[in-house]
Amino acid sequence: MADLQRSFDALINHRSLWRTALVISLIAIVILATLNPAYPMPSLPSDKLNHLLAFVELTLLCRLSWPARPSWQFILPLLAFGLAIELVQANLPYRDFDLWDLATDGVGVALGLLPWPGLSRVRTGV
Secondary structure, three states: OHHHHHHHHHHHOOHHHHHHHHHHHHHHHHHHHHOOOOOOOOOOOOHHHHHHHHHHHHHHHHHHHOOOOOHHHHHHHHHHHHHHHHHHHHOOOOOOOOHHHHHHHHHHHHHHHOOOOOHHHOOOOO
C-alpha cells in the first residue's frame, strides 16, 4: 500500500505531465470546437455537457500544473479561452456564438475549483 501511495504522490506531483496534458487538451478542444458538426466526432449527448466536462478538466489540469498559484487566478484565462472559442465559432458558417455555452464554461470552471480528492496532496513548493 505504501508503494501505491508513493506512486500516486509521484504522479500527482509530476508538473510536466499535467502541463503536457493541458496543452493537448487545449488543442483537442479547439479542433473539436471548430470542426464541422456534419463530420463524426466524439461527443456527449449534449453540447452543454461537452462544455461542462471540458472546462472542469481544464481547470483541474491548471490546478495540477501550477499548484502554488491561487486557484482563482485560472478563472479569467479559462473564461477568455471559452470566449475565444465562441468568437471563432461565430465566424464559422456551421457554428454559432452561444452565451449559454460561455455560461456553461463558467460553471465547469467553478466545479473545477471545488475541493477534489487527491489535490490536497499536491506539493506547492515545486
